[in-house]
Amino acid sequence: MHKTAPRTGACAPVGADTTWPSNSRVYDYSLGGKDNYAVDRAAFDRVLEVAPTQREVSLANRRWLHRVARYLAGPAGVDQFLDIGAGLPTVSNIHEILQLENPAATVVYVDNDPLCVAHGHGLLERNDRTHYVQADFLEAGTLLKHHRVRQYFDLDRPIGVLAGAVLHHLGDDLVPVKSMRELIDRLPTGSYVAVTHFYDPGPEHPEAHQLARQLEQVFVESVGSGWYRSREEILEFFDGLEVLPPGLVELDEWWPDGPGPGPGPGPGQEGRSLAERTMRGAVGYKRPPLLWLSRG
Template identity: 50%
Template structure:
């Protein structure tokens, strides 16, 4: 690391990846919430700001990871899907999309997409798993470039059904970049029979603690050094599913989407500030 807080690493394709450790990274801050170790002091400062006021947000992060496992298990199993395009890969964790999908269907192919150099630097762990798992550095806000990327086209058959995963991604896209237009383009490109899995920060508009927490976290994320993290209304999140058939139980709080068993603990205010759902393109 040099005096400006910039360090070099080797990316997923063997190319140098420049990591700026003087500014928080979305991937590294999420890593803090999940109790990981691939983060720097600047990331831990963002985490500490939120954790000191709303420690329940750690549980929400874990609920998001557990939701991703349940959704992937369903998609690779009963839904019969064998192709996954996971946008916003983030840092490798204890259980990643490809591990869950390939446990259910050993032939499932997974391509992760991210544009964060720190993800590229740590992506080797994903690539070493097997020849059906790949990491591509690309910008998810540019759907035509993503869907036309040579490596993605090489590893996925995009003319037949696949799963598009937008998990904790679009809430980092500001309104000025038109996230609904971005999502519409992805949906238009999906073949019939494809699925979308989505998690998004939610402003419950409850006039109380839920909205208060949403505003606080948004202030820390979007208006702080990290620069993104927007809480949207149910109606705004539902609009991402335009043109799709949302599966039961609909767009719901994470722990309410086909849980593995009965809830042993009462919901917290943090449970109100994220929604998730799975939808199919007819």
Template identity: 50%
Template sequence: MSDGVTIIDETVPSVARVYDAFLGGKDNYEADREVFRQIDAVAPQMKDLARSGRRWLIRMTRYLAREAGMTQFLDCGAGLPTAENTHTVAQRENPEARVVYVDNDPVVAAHGRALLEENDRTHLVMADLTEPEALFSHPEVTRAIDLDQPLALFQCSTLHHLSDERDPWDIMRRYRDLLPDGSYLALIHFHDPEDGGAASELARFVEDIFARGNMGSGYFRTREQIERFFGDFEVLPPGLVRLNDWWPDGPHLQPHTVADDVALAALARK
């Protein structure tokens, strides 16, 4: 940041912009597209996985706003705006729903200004996702969300960018402790079945590309490791499953691919 202007290094890939490239977006640079091309050359199905994640987010938000009656949403690792964002879905179901996006990417901050102009119930907070106590005491968060009432916390594709050494399980324990009773936790995480099969091979390949690049890392974890993030929360049916298997809108029209097995998602309630 210089004189109030965000300085963006276009030569260093960004998680948010690489994800945007996978979704077919335009808000990315050559460094981001290079990461995308490396993965796409070997595993073109990963594009479909990214889109499955977005569709899962839409279905899950719709369920929370319509069926669970949630009116408060804290979306961590918000990423770049797309056609259907959390606030779009939640406020379509309930115009009174309040959504706070959280990210620490300067590119997201620049695009987030447009979100702030849409309505006074949509907000963007730039904060460190690994510091839940600081986030829950952030003045912009406390102004928008009543932290004494149930809320929906989204950790969609965030925790798999934290190494074991940073202890993401303890970070999530602290988040769970801060959530009021009746709150929900929605989570997507990279998955490695560790069964010697094609999905495990793909997980290792993509993890290696993340590790060798300048963007940071993406870690693929076992089902048991992912389940630990939910602690003693009640994981709702159908459980921790592949993205397309979580209450799909209709029958599966596309054949199952190996990429479907390298991400799992679930919704749980405190």
């Protein structure tokens, strides 16, 4: 019988240590990047043994983030952004997408890994509206109280928060839902929160459920973290927000203006592999409170 990985803990940032895999470096390798070591490649190769198309999940995650960024900086009119767990610089970084839509957009990248921060300072901070800060999402008081983060924001105007492929690396004992709740409470009304997360569909899709359990085991054993949560568990991260249509869906199904072009021919339902069915994304909106008018 397949064992279930423990639902606790998280990988501590390992920086430039070449003896332990790093979440950010493993993700970089999954995207075809070069900022990784043999230990990172070996860890992800173990994942590929279970799900040979897992690299496409990472690529779908980047496509999703780019669509969300264009929507938030464009039609949604947001001009200040917080990217949590930003990781290593890659091709078409988020600030490039956002500032293409709105050249005046401010982007603050945050990560707790000093290696990511060092690379971010050198490669991303190319203008006075792009910043990379070392900070921890789990720190008491939330990132919006961190002096090096909040200095770049006007907390009276909406903020777009991006949390792509980061929350599933935080175990249940760290109570990431609580940290997200505190962050959402501090966000100005009119703000948006975008999240992607490893997904376990449970009995409604037995084959994908079995793969999710296998992937969780190999991620925890080889990378150090990576938990697959249910729909209900993922939606807890949006408590206090209105989840925008089309809701919590497979990444290539999220299009703000209605269904987009399909991903093309390939294995799995609607051209997607089984591994791609074990990842979900959604965007939440912090609606202004209702104003009740009294008569009399």
